[in-house]
Amino acid sequence: MKKNTSRLGSSVNMLCVTAFASVSLSIALPGIAHADDMNAAASQTGMAVAHPFGLQAAGASGLPQGVVARVNGVDIPATQLESAVRTTVSSSGQPDTPQLRQAIKGQLIARELFRQNAEKAHYDAKPEVQQAMNAAKVNAETQLYLKDSIRPEPVTDAQVKARYDQIVASLGREEYKPRVIAVPDEATATTVLAKLKSGTSFDSLARQYSVAPGRAAGGELPWVSFKSPLTEGNTQGLPLAVAQAITRLPAGGVTPAAIATGEAGNAMRVIVKVDAKRPTQVPSFDQAKDTIRQQLQALALEKAAAQFTGELMKHATIQQ
Numbered sequence: 001m002k003k004n005t006s007r008l009g010s011s012v013n014m015l016c017v018t019a020f021a022s023v024s025l026s027i028a029l030p031g032i033a034h035a036d037d038m039n040a041a042a043s044q045t046g047m048a049v050a051h052p053f054g055l056q057a058a059g060a061s062g063l064p065q066g067v068v069a070r071v072n073g074v075d076i077p078a079t080q081l082e083s084a085v086r087t088t089v090s091s092s093g094q095p096d097t098p099q100l101r102q103a104i105k106g107q108l109i110a111r112e113l114f115r116q117n118a119e120k121a122h123y124d125a126k127p128e129v130q131q132a133m134n135a136a137k138v139n140a141e142t143q144l145y146l147k148d149s150i151r152p153e154p155v156t157d158a159q160v161k162a163r164y165d166q167i168v169a170s171l172g173r174e175e176y177k178p179r180v181i182a183v184p185d186e187a188t189a190t191t192v193l194a195k196l197k198s199g200t201s202f203d204s205l206a207r208q209y210s211v212a213p214g215r216a217a218g219g220e221l222p223w224v225s226f227k228s229p230l231t232e233g234n235t236q237g238l239p240l241a242v243a244q245a246i247t248r249l250p251a252g253g254v255t256p257a258a259i260a261t262g263e264a265g266n267a268m269r270v271i272v273k274v275d276a277k278r279p280t281q282v283p284s285f286d287q288a289k290d291t292i293r294q295q296l297q298a299l300a301l302e303k304a305a306a307q308f309t310g311e312l313m314k315h316a317t318i319q320q
Helices: 014-019 035-045 078-092 098-120 127-149 157-170 186-197 200-208 213-217 240-248 283-314
Strands: 066-072 076-077 174-183 259-261 270-278
Touching: 066 078, 066 098, 076 078, 076 098, 078 098, 127 283, 157 283, 174 200, 174 240, 186 200, 186 270, 186 283, 200 213, 240 259, 240 270
Parallel strands: none
Antiparallel strands: 066 076, 174 270, 259 270
């Protein structure tokens, strides 16, 4: 479904994202090595991975339930270890293994030692630390306040179905998988076209020269489909001339010249390639409804956040 609905509000206002972001005040742990790397390092240093820092396992040390380590009398709770393990597994893709858990516990112990010694040296009074603490406080209270205050309108089943029907009605008989290279001037466009003719790949040139959002993906865009005849406002957010070029190119074809788009001060030159074309594949409503609902909810959240911000600013005294 992504290919036929990706144009629906895919870029959500950052304020909305912030409003519902989970709050985390924990300090990021250093990178966790892969379990094989940890074992190799352990064999070289003579330190057993199962017992970093020469400490005994929690169960053998008489620690209370729910505590995985105690550092100079300060407990490290099991909940902190579980949170760090979940974060590491999610971000790195490593499996949750005893070796990984022991390595993370070792890093939690090291962090607590760092903290204790930093406080003994009165680093907590340094301006940089105070500034970071204030910034964390502001961030946490702001996120919680916005989460509790912004109330988007609920998305109804009827709205989801109406949006699905609107999308289906906007599709043409064929859909296209395009790439674009957007550059700010004619001279750069001429350089790109010359390199294309000499055999340089389109995606590598997109990564090197394009200023469009899809640059990192080699200029790749989602599948697009256009209702005929093509008109302004019926081009899935693309400039009309670019959409027209996409429909005219064969699979594998590239525009022989750059297409001028935009107005003075925001003019661009766009080179288009069509990787593939096929009959439009329309997903069923049941396949599409969850994605459409999420997109409509994101739009509702963006709207509610904008209204909430506007109300606050209307009643505030702001000098600039």
